[in-house]
Amino acid sequence: MGAEVTSAAFSREQRINFRQKVVLDLDVFERMLEDARFDFTRPQMGLEIELSLVDDGLDAALINEEVLSDLHDANFTSEVGRYNIEINVPPRPMAGDQAVRLERWLSQSLRNAGDTAREHGARVVATGIIPTLQAEVFDGEWLSLGVRYTALNDAVLNERGEGMQLDIEGPTGEQVVQYFETIGPLSGCTSVQLHQQVTPQDFPTYWNAASVISGIQIAMGANSPYLFGKRLWAETRVPLFSQMVDTRSEELKHQGVRPRAYFGRHWITSIFDLFEENVNCFPALLPEASDEDPVKTLHEGHTPDLSELKLHNGTVWRWNRPIYDNANGMPHLRVENRVLPAGPSAVDMVANACFYYGLLEKLTSSGRPIWTKMSFADGEQNFFDACRDGIATTVTWPGLGRVAATDLVADHLLAQAEEGLAALGLRRQVREHYLSLIEGRCAAKQNGASWQVATTEAYEAAGYDRNGALKEMFGHYVEHQEENRPVHTWPVPSVEPVSGDGSTPR
Incomplete structure (x- = not known):
């Protein structure tokens, strides 16, 4: 959820000052794009993975501070909910056998975190949304410690002027319609964020390609079909997150004001397009200004942090987000791909990363750019169709028209991803x-997502009620994940019929 801040309340003067500073940062950033040397050595993959803590009953365990204090691993940090933690994977090249090394490192890190969590009666789980999550969690002390989390919650509510209305309907007509006084359900969304460092010249090529790929990623990797006991989208995390950070009133929605969780509006020609849109179209949520004079810093031959621009960018949640950073005095740019949910297993997350990085490399390095052969509207529609329908979705693709995502991947895109990874x-x-x-x-x-639905339905067909079926399904999920089995090999269990009221027979 971005950088730490020191206050959860901001005055009118602070907002005016921040606005002036972020505009100044944008001007300096434009000059840097024209003149500065940006760091770029070789393609590297970087990952952030958000995780959940569940108790022995497979319900959210609000103990992240206790687990983190005993874990003693700087790669793990807290996240917005008290049942959330995040692991930051050190960047590494996508070369040699690094993908295998990544899987081993990730598996060991998750085991270590799991061992620590067990000492507190909990387990660590990677899943887009905990399938047993219930809305009652957010009636209590769900928010993680830290000023930035309180500030974010307050800022979203203040900007909206009221609480948050959630309204998501699934393909079978099941629906969640509920009002919340906080952004609590946002914490249910746990994702894998894939970073790609690029040059300023190459950034638009990579961002456009990542936007094209996003729908395919979701089709292959959807993992969030349930919320509050209801079957909703295959990747419910996307509409849930979008609605929980939507600061627009109904009037502003009808006026066409952009949402803060955002696919985009068009292909871009410069990274500056995205940062300029941030400044021009989105009010500041966390207007905490730094003491930096970026003009002076740049004039003296140093690299400015552009703290205001970065802080503001962290509160515009594009599914493919531009990143500017200053590492050891050297500026660099990244595309942050935020579309994938966490899980199902470590090997699956590494496979998702390989597929993304390979396809991204191929689509940005050969032939006519694919986004020049398809409309941005088709790319966006592919994304939301995949979020709704998951692996059963069809997409629009240049030269093929409407095609099943599984056929497109198997017959065309896997070969392209293989070429990209070879390169x-x-x-x-x-x-x-x-x-x-x-x-x-x-x-x-x-x-x-499809395995969760099929397994839950198998238990329901045997006489379990929905909550009991979800508990049973989630128990199998955690076991398969801890065994690090790839999800396509997970069996849908045969379930003996139950008698009585259909509740879980434990």
Whole structure:
């Protein structure tokens, strides 16, 4: 949820000062794009993975501070909800056998965190939304400690002028319509964020390509079909997050004001397009100004932090977000791809990363750019169709028209991703292994979301009520995840009928 702030309340003068500083930062950033040397050595993959803590009953465990204090691992931090933690994966090249090393590192880190959580009667789980999550959690002390979390909650509510209305309907007609006095349900959304460092010249090429790929990523990787006991979208995390950070009134929505969780409006020609849109179109949520004079810093030959521009950018939640940063005095730019949910297993998350980085490399390095052959509206529609329908979705693709996502991936995109990974230097056996997992999902037509639905329905058909079925399904989910089994191999269990009222027989 971005950088720390020192206050949860801001005066009118602070807002005016911040506005002036963020405009100044934007001017300096434009000059840097024209004149500065941005760091770029070789393609590297960087990941952030948001995780959940659940108790022995597989309900949210509000103990992240206790777990983190005993974990003693600087790669883990808190997140917005007290049942959330996040792991930051150190950047590494997508070459050699680094994907295998990443899976080993990630698996060991998750085991270590899980061992620590067990000492507190909890387990660590990677899933887009905890399927057993209930709205009552947000009636209590759900918000993590830290000023930035309180400030974010207050800022969203203040900007909106009222509480948050949630309204999501699933494909079978099940629906969640509920009003919240806080942004609490936002904390239910846990994602994998993939970072790609690029040059200023290449940024628009990579951002456009990432936007094209986003719908395909969701189709292959959806993992969030349930919320508050209801079956909703295959990737319910997307509409849930979008609605929980939507600061617009109904009037502003009808006027066409942009939402803060945002796919975009058009292909871009410069990273400056996105930062300029931030400044011109989105009011500041956390207007805390720094003491930096970016003009003086740049004039003296140093790299400005552009703290205001970065802080403001952190409160515009594009599904593919531009990142500016200053590392050891050297500026660099990244595309942050935020579309994927956490889970189902470590090997699945590494496979998702390999598929993304390979396809991104191929689409940005050969032939006519794909986004020049399709409309931005088609790319956006692909994304939201995949969020709703998951692995069963059809997409619009240049030269193919409407095509099943599984056929598109199996027949066309896996080969392109393999070529991209080869160009990046990933060993043949490694790239074939991880891409075979994506191929397996296409053949089985099974990802995390479809498995969750099929397993829950198997328990319901045997006489379990919805909550009991979700508990049983989630128990299997956690076991398969801890065994690090790829999701396309997860069996849908045969369930013996139950008698009585259909509640969980534990």
